[in-house]
């Protein structure tokens with residue numbers, strides 16, 4: 065019965081996230097292969113099947129648990145910083161060129177935590193991973209820097225919760241407006257993938273994508 069609740073919540077979350085028009089892009093997908101976003105809109109069933117991954121739900125529970133824990137510790141006066149909000153909606157409008165014509169794109173995102181320390185606001189991005197190999201990942205740093213731009217703050221903190229270690233990475237360079245516009249422009253030009261590893265089993269669309277970089281080796285006899 066709990067299993068059912070968790071899967072249902074995850075799928076409902078996915079449906080909300082998927083309910084967008086062609087002029088909206090979410091921060092969480094901007095640093096990744098753009099084709100995945102467009103395939104997601106075209107083949108929602110393939111994307112939906114991925115929502116039944118236990119690993120994905122584990123990540124959500126880590127987010128939820130840490131956010132609630134910090135709010136409770138704050139309530140008890142046990143934090144030396146202030147949590148201003150969790151799951152904070154952020155949005156910015158970006159002008160790009162699409163098919164040779166000017167276009168307006170709405171970049172939307174939800175920061176895990178907005179906090180304040182020593183009178184300065186900062187965005188906290190929570191990541192969970194199976195291990196600490198390759199952290200901090202380039203696309204996670206980029207994602208946090210986008211949130212910092214959208215929130216108009218110059219400080220950020222990327223925190224990893226992994227079985228190997230829990231590590232914090234302070235970030236003090238938000239993406240500039242120019243960098244963000246370039247990123248959105250490239251996203252809509254569908255330059256794919258951004259990283260070769262994205263085409264592995266992480267991508268539910270690699271069963272139909274002609275741009276898949278890492279082919280599987282399989283013997284038929």
Ligand code: SF4
Nearest residue numbers: 097099262263267273
């Ligand atoms: S297979 Fe690779 S290029 Fe194709 S959508 Fe997936 S990540 Fe992008």
